[in-house]
Amino acid sequence: MVITLNIHHLFKYPVETVLKTYLNKHESSDSNVEKVETISSSQEDEMTCLKRRKTLSNYFPHFFRRLEILKRDTVTVEEEIWTQPSARRYWIRSKDTTWENAVIAHLVYLSEYEENPKWSLWEQDTVVDLSSFGVFGVVLELYLKRQLNTGMKNELRSLEKLAYYQ
Numbered sequence: 001m002v003i004t005l006n007i008h009h010l011f012k013y014p015v016e017t018v019l020k021t022y023l024n025k026h027e028s029s030d031s032n033v034e035k036v037e038t039i040s041s042s043q044e045d046e047m048t049c050l051k052r053r054k055t056l057s058n059y060f061p062h063f064f065r066r067l068e069i070l071k072r073d074t075v076t077v078e079e080e081i082w083t084q085p086s087a088r089r090y091w092i093r094s095k096d097t098t099w100e101n102a103v104i105a106h107l108v109y110l111s112e113y114e115e116n117p118k119w120s121l122w123e124q125d126t127v128v129d130l131s132s133f134g135v136f137g138v139v140l141e142l143y144l145k146r147q148l149n150t151g152m153k154n155e156l157r158s159l160e161k162l163a164y165y166q
Contacts, residue, residue, distance in 0.1 A: 007123075013164075024162075034056060051081075057074060092106070093108075110123075
């Protein structure tokens with residue numbers, strides 16, 4: 001089974017402020033990010049790509065960590081941030097690379113809101129496919145669907161608060 005989640009959010013802040021807030025949000029106290037390292041940065045024409053690796057606290061509760069495959073304290077997420085500042089468009093693509101045959105991935109498109117250029121539109125698509133975990137994968141997918149739905153809303157609220165102080 002494959003789970004997909006889509007969320008759209010309107011920030012009353014410019015896209016540059018929202019992106020800057022996102023890039024620095026791991027420094028906030030409510031973050032489960034333990035470490036962020038830049039892997040590479042490149043520029044081609046008007047596009048820039050920043051690749052980062054994040055180490056996060058394991059987001060599965062201890063109950064699920066009874067499974068051997070989930071017994072770990074941290075998970076690793078690789079992220080690509082593509083920017084096109086001249087058009088005020090940004091893409092954030094991230095994928096959990098902890099488990100080889102599992103897919104937990106996010107794609108965010110951040111752009112200027114058409115009706116008000118001082119605002120930003122955040123469009124996020126998330127895909128979860130843990131079918132490689134067998135029958136238990138379905139249970140994990142359903143759990144993650146609920147957690148990600150809540151987590152994405154909380155993350156956007158947190159970004160709103162942090163953007164206010166930028």
